[in-house]
Every structure is written in C-alpha cells, then in structure tokens.
Amino acid sequence: MSKRSLLTAVALIGVGIVFGVVLMTSFGGNAIENLFAGGSELGAGQPPTPASAAVKALNDQFVAVSSAVTQSVVSIAVKTERKAPSSMPNDFFRFFGPDGGGGDEEFQLPDGGEANGSGVIISRDGYVVTNNHVVEEAKEGGIVVTTNDQKEHKARLVGRDPLTDLAVLKIEGTFMPAHFAQRADIRIGEWVVAVGNPLGLKSTVTTGIVSAMGRGIGIVGTDERTFERNRYAVENFIQTDAAINPGNSGGGLFNLNGSLVGINTAIASRTGVNAGYGFAIPIDMVKSVALDLIDDGKIQRGYIGVEITSVDEASAKAVGLSKVSGVNVNKVVKGGAAESSGLEVGDVILDVDGQPVKTSNDLQNEIVLRRAGDKVTLKIWRDGREISKSVTLRSLDSDRDVATNDSKAGEATTKAADEPVNFKGLGFTANSLTDEQTSSFGTKQGVFISKVDRGGAVARRGLRPGTVILKADGKEVNSPSQLQRILSAKKAGDGVLLVVKESDGTKQAITVEVPES
The missing domain is CATH 2.30.42.10 (PDZ domain)
Structure with a gap:
C-alpha cells in the first residue's frame, strides 16, 4: 500500500469515529442498540400518572408500619394431643393452620401432629398473647415460638381463657413489644394491617379497613364436638376486610400508627380461606385478660348474674323506649349480684358507669374488663323511667344453673275457674x-x-x-x-x-x- 493510500485510510477512519460520536450525541445512549434492534424501545419513558405527594406519604406510611410491626409478631408451632374430628360447618372458621380444614371438611390432628398459629409480643421480657384455640391442645413442652429474626424459643403456657379465646405464653429474652392502641380511638373505616403467618408464609402483611365494631358471631366457647356454646363466652369482635387466612390466629391487627388494635381470631368463610370478612378481639379485652393471666394464671372475672339479649324494635315498644338501644334483663340468677342489688326481670340496662351499652355485646365487653368485687353503676329503664343501681360483681359459681331447658308441661286437671x-x-x-x-x-x-x-x-x-x-x-x-x-x-x-x-x-x-x- 502506498503512503498516500495509507493516509487516506487513516483519514476515513477518523471521519468515521467523529461521525459516530455525533450520532451518539444526537440520538442518545441507545442509538446503536436502536440501530441494531430495529428502533424498538422497551417501556415508556415516564409513569403515566405520577403519584401525588399525599399518595407517596401514605405509601411510605404503609411501608414504615409494616417494617415496624412485624418485629412484634411471632410464629407459633404447637405439638398437639389427638383432637377428635369435627364436621361442624365452618362458615365462621378459626384460621388455625395449615392442618385445619375449611368449609364442610373435617378438622383432625393426629397424635404427634403439629399445628401453627401466630402471636404478638406484648412485653419486653417475653410475654406473648395468642388465641386459646391455638394452644389448648398443646402437649407439655410442645410449644415453640419463632421470632421475626428466625430464632426459635421454647415457650411456657402462662394461662388460657376459653371464654374470650385468649392465651398468654412466655419466652426468655428481651424483645420489641407491640404498642397498644386505645379502644376509644378505633374508628370504622380507618386503615388497618393484619400481620401473621398464613398458610406457612412467615411475616405476611395484608391491608384493609375496620369494617364494623362489636360483632358477635357465636364461635367463642363453642365445643366443636357437641356444637354447644358456653353461655358465659364473650364476643365483641372488630370486623375487618384485611385478607387473613389459616395460620393467622393470634396474629395482630394494627392501625397506621403501628399500634395494636386487636388479635386476629376468625374469618367468615365457607372455604377456610379469606372471603373478605375477618374478626379480631379488641385491644382493651386483650389487655385486661392478659394482665389477669400474667398476674394470677387465671381470670378473676366478675359477673352481674343476669341473662340478657339486645333490645330490638319489639322490646323497645314493649317497655316504652324511644329508640332501639340497650340490653334486656331476661333472667336474674338466684343469689347473684343482680338479685342482691335489686335488678328485676324486664329491666333494660342502658349504660355501665356512664358508658352507653347499645347491645348485649357492649355490656359483656364492659363487664369483662372488671374483676369480682368491683362495683359498677347501672342505668336502668324500668316502668317508663330511668333509675340507677349499684352492683358489686361476684365471681362465677360454676355449679349454679342459670337456666334449665327441662321445663315440663303439667298434666293435672285445670281449675274450672276459666277455660283455656x-x-x-x-x-x-x-x-x-x-x-x-x-x-x-x-x-x-x-x-x-x-x-x-x-x-x-x-x-x-x-x-x-x-x-x-x-x-x-x-x-x-x-x-x-x-x-x-x-x-x-x-x-x-x-x-x-x-x-x-x-x-x-x-x-x-x-x-x-x-x-x-
């Protein structure tokens, strides 16, 4: 090659380089990629609707709450005694999984079986609250708690309360406890997050709202073998649409401050998986029961000594109430606190210590927070006017039969004074x-x-x-x-x-x- 040809070749290469730089500058960093890819670019350059500052702040709050509260929620593994199968239709299904069934299927745990639930740490020294039905069939020494850092801890059962479906465990160490919300601050419609271990999936967070308050669904205290329900069982659930599934039992329901609102307990479902209706025990009941179990290992619950129903339209009309609100006293236990304080069948309880009670669940929730020996003032509707009665609560005499179903019709001849x-x-x-x-x-x-x-x-x-x-x-x-x-x-x-x-x-x-x- 001549010297002139060599110089020409070098010049052409230099021009090519300069031309390439110009192209890269003019068409961006993807120019060559576009050239060889036929000009296709994947994805849009900008989001179609950028989030507002308010939405970003709400999103950041969900992220922050989820990160914070998962530190206080634990997984519970329970080695169980043999549990007889139940064919009880589980429209209201306690999410005790993953071995539990749903819908109309039988629920059976074999000897040596293991069931799983969730719990919430409520003190720095390792007290954990969960559901009674998670641990009630546990073998001695058969409860293991796994904290969020994946460490396993042997747990001691401190105490159980079947009438509220709550239990307290103890693990050794120092932990981050949940912060308790105030029941009075919980509002229908506010955002909540449910945290637990559904279907074996650790530290799962789902979101929803508080759908309703004061729900009674008739599952606490119900024997799954006989389907009979203990008349002293207490329900006053928070209803939520946060997705909760088997394994969530005992997990926490938290508000957007990261405060514990309630303990997840049941879902309304024919399939055993989330159908949009979940139920949690409210925090005031959780705190009261937990303190009793920690202090005494048992519940020192006080009772009024009445059988009650919520006022409905017919009963409101019958006693002259201007609105459908309050609790009917249908029966008064002989020798109980109510009889001693002068309550009568047909009375309507309107409030407890100034707190209105609109339904029987409201009254139960007020009384369950108190102990035997506590005094309460009841506002009563009787004979068309309001009166007050002071009642000293008494402990439950389990041998007393509040109401019998063995009434038998008399067979003797009626008096001639009047025809049937x-x-x-x-x-x-x-x-x-x-x-x-x-x-x-x-x-x-x-x-x-x-x-x-x-x-x-x-x-x-x-x-x-x-x-x-x-x-x-x-x-x-x-x-x-x-x-x-x-x-x-x-x-x-x-x-x-x-x-x-x-x-x-x-x-x-x-x-x-x-x-x-």
Whole structure:
C-alpha cells in the first residue's frame, strides 16, 4: 500500500469515529442498540400518572408500619394431643393452620401432629398473647415460638381463657413489644394491617379497613364436638376486610400508627380461606385478660348474674323506649349480684358507669374488663323511667344453673275457674293454674302455657310450654281471659313484655309484637 493510500485510510477512519460520536450525541445512549434492534424501545419513558405527594406519604406510611410491626409478631408451632374430628360447618372458621380444614371438611390432628398459629409480643421480657384455640391442645413442652429474626424459643403456657379465646405464653429474652392502641380511638373505616403467618408464609402483611365494631358471631366457647356454646363466652369482635387466612390466629391487627388494635381470631368463610370478612378481639379485652393471666394464671372475672339479649324494635315498644338501644334483663340468677342489688326481670340496662351499652355485646365487653368485687353503676329503664343501681360483681359459681331447658308441661286437671284460650296470632295456648301447678311453681298468680306452636311468634322469642306467664304489659295476669283482654287492648305492631316463670323458679322477660288480627 502506498503512503498516500495509507493516509487516506487513516483519514476515513477518523471521519468515521467523529461521525459516530455525533450520532451518539444526537440520538442518545441507545442509538446503536436502536440501530441494531430495529428502533424498538422497551417501556415508556415516564409513569403515566405520577403519584401525588399525599399518595407517596401514605405509601411510605404503609411501608414504615409494616417494617415496624412485624418485629412484634411471632410464629407459633404447637405439638398437639389427638383432637377428635369435627364436621361442624365452618362458615365462621378459626384460621388455625395449615392442618385445619375449611368449609364442610373435617378438622383432625393426629397424635404427634403439629399445628401453627401466630402471636404478638406484648412485653419486653417475653410475654406473648395468642388465641386459646391455638394452644389448648398443646402437649407439655410442645410449644415453640419463632421470632421475626428466625430464632426459635421454647415457650411456657402462662394461662388460657376459653371464654374470650385468649392465651398468654412466655419466652426468655428481651424483645420489641407491640404498642397498644386505645379502644376509644378505633374508628370504622380507618386503615388497618393484619400481620401473621398464613398458610406457612412467615411475616405476611395484608391491608384493609375496620369494617364494623362489636360483632358477635357465636364461635367463642363453642365445643366443636357437641356444637354447644358456653353461655358465659364473650364476643365483641372488630370486623375487618384485611385478607387473613389459616395460620393467622393470634396474629395482630394494627392501625397506621403501628399500634395494636386487636388479635386476629376468625374469618367468615365457607372455604377456610379469606372471603373478605375477618374478626379480631379488641385491644382493651386483650389487655385486661392478659394482665389477669400474667398476674394470677387465671381470670378473676366478675359477673352481674343476669341473662340478657339486645333490645330490638319489639322490646323497645314493649317497655316504652324511644329508640332501639340497650340490653334486656331476661333472667336474674338466684343469689347473684343482680338479685342482691335489686335488678328485676324486664329491666333494660342502658349504660355501665356512664358508658352507653347499645347491645348485649357492649355490656359483656364492659363487664369483662372488671374483676369480682368491683362495683359498677347501672342505668336502668324500668316502668317508663330511668333509675340507677349499684352492683358489686361476684365471681362465677360454676355449679349454679342459670337456666334449665327441662321445663315440663303439667298434666293435672285445670281449675274450672276459666277455660283455656288459644292465642292463634301469637302461637300459644294458656290455661288456668291447677293446684299442683300452683304448688310446684310457688305462685297463685299467672297462667300456664300448655302449648306453643313451633315456628310461631312467641316460639321465636323463646317462650316454651310448661312455663307460667306472670305479667303482661306490666299488669299481673290471673286467668287466660284476663291475658286475652290485655292483649286485645293492644294495636297490631305494638310490643308487649311478658314476664314468665319457669319450673326451676327463674323468671324470664319475653317481648312479642302484636300481630294483625
């Protein structure tokens, strides 16, 4: 190659380099890539709708809360005793997994089996709160707690409370406890995060809102073998739509401050997995029960000594309340705190120590926070006016039968004083008392209920055959015809309060709505 040719080649290479630099500068860093890729560029250059500062702040808060609260939530592995299968339909399914079933499937843990749940650390020295149903079948020494740092700790069972479905464990060490929210500050509609270990997935965080407060769903204290429920069981759940699944039992429900709002306990589901309805025990109940178990290893719970139902429209009409709110006293336990303080069947409890109680769940939640020996002031609605009663709570006498279902209809001949009356619209028949019934019930007042139509109005309200109506609409009843006159004076849709005496001597208040004639 001549010298001239060599110089020409070098010059052309230099021009090429300069031209390439110009191209790179003009078309950006992807120019060559675009040249060889046919000009295709993956992804848009900018997000279509950049988040506002407020949205970014909310997102950052969720991230911060999730990071903080997971430090206080633990996984619990339980070696269990053999548990008999239950065919109970799990519309309300306790998420005790992963071996638990859902829907209509049987739930069975074999000998030596292991079940898993969640818990929340509530003190620096290692107290952990969880659900009673997570640990109630545990073998001695069969509970292991795994903290967020994946360290395993042998746990000691401090105590259990089946009537609230809470239990406390103890592990050794120093830990980060959850911060407790104030029950009064929890609002329907506020954001919450549920944290637990669903389906074996450690430290899972899901979000939702507080959907409702004060829910009772009838699962706490229910025997899965007999389906019978303990009458003293307490439910006052927070409902949430945060996704919760098997394994979440005992995990925490937290607000956006990172404060513990409640302990996750159940979901409403036919499949055993999240269907949008979860339930958590409120923090005030959790704190009260946990303190009792830590201090004494058992619950020193106080009781009023009444059987109650929430006021509904019929009972509000019957006693003259202007709004549907309060708690009916349907029965008063003999020798209990309520009887000693002068509460009567047919009273309506309106508040406890100034705190309004709109439903029976509200009343239970107020009393469960107190111990035997505590005094409470009840505002009572009686005979169309408000009165106050001071009640000293007593411990539960487990041998006392509050209400019996063994009432039997009398078989003796009725007095000739009055003929039986069939109250067709309400669905029952009343007879005059016989001498034998007067003696066995201990009263000359009232009429005997010889028949109650299945599915009738009074049957749906709890009236049973073999009982005696003592009063109707506040008036003493001495014959079937007198009861007929009292009810005939009421208009269709009016409420009527009946005071009923059972064969064991307990009294019950039943409210019915007068039907169309």
